[in-house]
Amino acid sequence: MPASFIDAVWLVPLLPAASAFLMLLFGRRLSRPVISVLCCGSVFGSFLVAAGIFRELLRLPADDRLREVVLFTWIPSMPYLLDAGAQALFQVEWAYLVDPLSAVMILVVSGVGFLIHVYSVGYMAHEGGYYRYFGYLNLFMFMMLTLVLANNFLLMFVGWEGVGLCSYLLIGFWFLKKSAADAGKKAFVVNRVGDAGFLVGILLLATTFGTLRFAGINEALADPGLAVDNAVLTAITLCLFIGATGKSAQIPLYVWLPDAMEGPTPVSALIHAATMVTAGVYMVARSNQLYQLAPDTMLVVGVVGALTAVYAASMGMVQNDIKRVLAYSTISQLGYMFLACGMGAFAAGIFHLSTHAYFKALLFLGSGAVIHALSGEQDIRKMGGLWAKLPITSKTFFIGALAIAGIPPLAGFFSKDEILWRTFANNAGDIAAAPLILWIVGTVTALMTAFYMFRLVSLTFWGQSRMTPEVEHHVHEAPRTMTVPLILLAGLSIVGGWVGIPLVLGGGNWFEHFLEPVFVPRVELAVVEHSHMLELMLMVLSVVVGLLGIVVAYLFYLKRPEMPGRLVERFGGLYQLVYHKYFVDEVYSAVFVEGPVLGKAMGSTLAGFDLKVIDGIGVDGSAWFARFTSRLSIWWDTWIVDGTVNLVAWMVWVLNWPARALQTGLVQRYALWMATGVVLLLFYYVVRYMPGSW
Amino acid sequence: MVPTWHYLMLSAALLTIGVIGVLTRRNIIIILMSIELILNAVNLNLVAFSRQLADVSGQIFAIFVITVAAAEAAVGLGILIAFFRNRDTVNADEIDLLKW
Numbered sequence: 001m002p003a004s005f006i007d008a009v010w011l012v013p014l015l016p017a018a019s020a021f022l023m024l025l026f027g028r029r030l031s032r033p034v035i036s037v038l039c040c041g042s043v044f045g046s047f048l049v050a051a052g053i054f055r056e057l058l059r060l061p062a063d064d065r066l067r068e069v070v071l072f073t074w075i076p077s078m079p080y081l082l083d084a085g086a087q088a089l090f091q092v093e094w095a096y097l098v099d100p101l102s103a104v105m106i107l108v109v110s111g112v113g114f115l116i117h118v119y120s121v122g123y124m125a126h127e128g129g130y131y132r133y134f135g136y137l138n139l140f141m142f143m144m145l146t147l148v149l150a151n152n153f154l155l156m157f158v159g160w161e162g163v164g165l166c167s168y169l170l171i172g173f174w175f176l177k178k179s180a181a182d183a184g185k186k187a188f189v190v191n192r193v194g195d196a197g198f199l200v201g202i203l204l205l206a207t208t209f210g211t212l213r214f215a216g217i218n219e220a221l222a223d224p225g226l227a228v229d230n231a232v233l234t235a236i237t238l239c240l241f242i243g244a245t246g247k248s249a250q251i252p253l254y255v256w257l258p259d260a261m262e263g264p265t266p267v268s269a270l271i272h273a274a275t276m277v278t279a280g281v282y283m284v285a286r287s288n289q290l291y292q293l294a295p296d297t298m299l300v301v302g303v304v305g306a307l308t309a310v311y312a313a314s315m316g317m318v319q320n321d322i323k324r325v326l327a328y329s330t331i332s333q334l335g336y337m338f339l340a341c342g343m344g345a346f347a348a349g350i351f352h353l354s355t356h357a358y359f360k361a362l363l364f365l366g367s368g369a370v371i372h373a374l375s376g377e378q379d380i381r382k383m384g385g386l387w388a389k390l391p392i393t394s395k396t397f398f399i400g401a402l403a404i405a406g407i408p409p410l411a412g413f414f415s416k417d418e419i420l421w422r423t424f425a426n427n428a429g430d431i432a433a434a435p436l437i438l439w440i441v442g443t444v445t446a447l448m449t450a451f452y453m454f455r456l457v458s459l460t461f462w463g464q465s466r467m468t469p470e471v472e473h474h475v476h477e478a479p480r481t482m483t484v485p486l487i488l489l490a491g492l493s494i495v496g497g498w499v500g501i502p503l504v505l506g507g508g509n510w511f512e513h514f515l516e517p518v519f520v521p522r523v524e525l526a527v528v529e530h531s532h533m534l535e536l537m538l539m540v541l542s543v544v545v546g547l548l549g550i551v552v553a554y555l556f557y558l559k560r561p562e563m564p565g566r567l568v569e570r571f572g573g574l575y576q577l578v579y580h581k582y583f584v585d586e587v588y589s590a591v592f593v594e595g596p597v598l599g600k601a602m603g604s605t606l607a608g609f610d611l612k613v614i615d616g617i618g619v620d621g622s623a624w625f626a627r628f629t630s631r632l633s634i635w636w637d638t639w640i641v642d643g644t645v646n647l648v649a650w651m652v653w654v655l656n657w658p659a660r661a662l663q664t665g666l667v668q669r670y671a672l673w674m675a676t677g678v679v680l681l682l683f684y685y686v687v688r689y690m691p692g693s694w
Numbered sequence: 695m696v697p698t699w700h701y702l703m704l705s706a707a708l709l710t711i712g713v714i715g716v717l718t719r720r721n722i723i724i725i726l727m728s729i730e731l732i733l734n735a736v737n738l739n740l741v742a743f744s745r746q747l748a749d750v751s752g753q754i755f756a757i758f759v760i761t762v763a764a765a766e767a768a769v770g771l772g773i774l775i776a777f778f779r780n781r782d783t784v785n786a787d788e789i790d791l792l793k794w
Contacts, residue, residue, distance in 0.1 A: 665790030668725075672717050 005052030020138035027131025047110040088210030097151035105148035115485035122481035140166035183259040194246015201239030237297035248280025265368030292522035302342020309335030313448035345422035352415035362489035366397035385465035405450035414497035450549025458557035701742035708735035
């Protein structure tokens with residue numbers, strides 16, 4: 001056991017990474033129980049370490065809750081010139097940052113992640129590719145934990161791209177289904193657009209500040225003699241925000257998230273509701289010191305967030321696919337978080353992030369249990385009357401719906417109300433009326449949220465069954481591996497908000513104080529003092545709005561089922577517009593995919609350039625040149641260099657043939673030569689010395 | 695008494711047979727036997743001249759030659775067996791590893 005959990009922070013991402021490594025290399029040979037235990041166990045290990053870190057952090061004094069654990073130097077120092085003209089060293093460490101914000105994030109990610117892993121054991125029990133699914137899921141956990149633990153923008157970007165990859169792999173998990181493969185591709189490509197913005201932002205940061213460490217940038221920003229142009233800060237923060245709109249599905253890059261529902265439902269719960277899509281919010285909150293100094297960007301963030309919230313909620317009201325309703329709901333809730341960030345209430349944004357993780361994971365897992373029970377049916381028009389048949393699923397789903405609708409004392413109420421109140425009370429920015437307008441938009445969204453959630457609950461669980469007899473026959477409650485996570489998440493959805501009970505209700509808003517060291521105010525926010533009375537009244541108003549939405553949904557879909565039809569008739573054009581998602585997919589497709597300027601023509605021009613110039617001249621040309629020079633070299637080597645050597649050898653060979661002919665190696669041949677010699681010598685002497693010879 | 699040149703003629707004949715055997719036969723065992731013939735031709739010479747000159751040292755030398763010939767035959771056969779085990783042949787034609 002390590003001496004300190006904070007020093008062992010590397011275990012948090014490493015455990016899922018090791019398990020993912022095993023799965024993707026040897027998973028095929030492992031049995032399902034082994035895979036389940038290994039994958040859930042590794043994430044549970046991460047959760048335990050995260051909990052230990054959280055506990056340790058709480059024991060430290062509030063102003064000392066920041067630790068950086070450097071694992072190794074990733075990019076060694078390279079000197080380069082800053083925009084300001086100064087010399088800087090570019091160096092990036094693979095280091096993990098532990099502070100209140102990342103501690104909250106790893107706790108939420110690993111905790112919710114663990115529950116969803118357990119749920120997946122039940123949900124995926126009858127699916128092929130079990131090891132692949134869990135391998136990707138664990139890889140995702142590693143990447144997500146790296147993202148939230150990174151101490152610099154570049155490492156964060158690694159996690160950012162990694163979760164994008166895992167999202168792609170898991171959306172397209174059933175890749176034999178064309179719609180799933182297409183949805184994965186769409187998510188990947190749309191995210192690329194945002195990532196390009198993020199990357200430009202990172203490069204701008206590097207050339208402006210000379211470091212990518214969050215702490216280093218914050219130090220530079222805290223320096224009163226900061227000599228960075230406001231326009232540069234605005235550009236940086238806008239670029240980062242473009243990245244956030246891609247990952248967190250905000251206008252204009254939200255289009256991939258509804259399609260991402262093609263993936264397995266636990267994946268939708270983990271990646272496309274609870275964790276990955278909140279990465280954008282986390283990133284904005286993490287760079288809050290930058291954003292605070294760029295009020296124009298803050299306004300953009302707030303406006304985009306509020307617009308996305310109301311826009312997505314309107315689409316959520318008319319969808320008929322249970323998962324798509326939840327997908328639009330997710331986009332809408334993410335809009336709330338960005339609204340909070342734009343209003344400078346970063347803590348409220350993170351608060352909503354964590355409560356949303358609980359209840360949205362719960363809702364998605366609940367919908368997964370419904371789909372599981374109904375043999376794959378996702379259309380809410382073909383459901384109904386499941387309340388008694390799925391007792392645990394329906395009750396936990398109901399709790400989740402109440403939480404997101406903002407009914408006290410459930411989690412969603414505290415976080416959503418905090419955001420609305422902060423929006424209302426904010427008075428920064430050039431346009432005095434902006435906060436008020438955004439508050440109205442937020443409140444309308446709250447009404448719509450309550451409406452679409454209880455439309456979902458009414459159509460799915462209440463009223464008469466509209467299922468086909470065959471489906472109805474097979475309805476069964478989910479196995480325990482699925483219901484236990486539901487119950488635990490329902491518990492969290494109830495109590496999860498109690499860490500941030502506002503002052504007026506007698507709470508201490510502990511959560512905000514805990515995060516205070518991360519969100520040091522950089523600019524004096526001109527908060528207008530409002531009376532507690534007003535705050536309480538607004539709180540009551542938002543509860544009333546939530547209840548109103550619930551009642552309207554109840555009336556529309558249970559008491560007066562003909563009402564929606566009549567409304568559709570009355571506002572046919574508007575309904576068609578919303579039902580078809582404002583035709584944004586079609587517009588994007590027409591402009592960016594098929595369109596003459598930005599679409600096909602540009603695509604084919606770029607493809608032609610790629611093929612002819614980059615591939616043709618650049619790659620193939622250099623390959624041809626390399627082949628040509630190497631042939632020359634081969635010729636020279638064979639004929640001149642080797643040729644000289646071989647010539648010498650050949651000459652020796654030719655000259656020595658008499659010696660070679662004599663040396664046969666046959667002893668008898670030698671003996672014959674010898675005998676011949678002796679005979680000849682003998683003959684010579686006999687002839688020479690014989691007296692009287694000739 | 696047999697004149698000395700008779701012995702010498704016999705010795706020359708033996709030597710010639712031995713040399714022809716060494717040069718023409720392919721089986722190394724026969725070659726070794728031919729070498730014995732050559733050595734014995736020499737021995738005959740030595741003994742013949744020993745008798746003619748009435749000097750016993752020639753006969754003593756012949757005994758040495760017989761001893762050395764026995765040793766040579768033993769070593770030669772040993773090499774031959776080792777060689778046969780390696781190459782499966784005792785054919786002098788096929789033993790030409792000493793060439794360039």
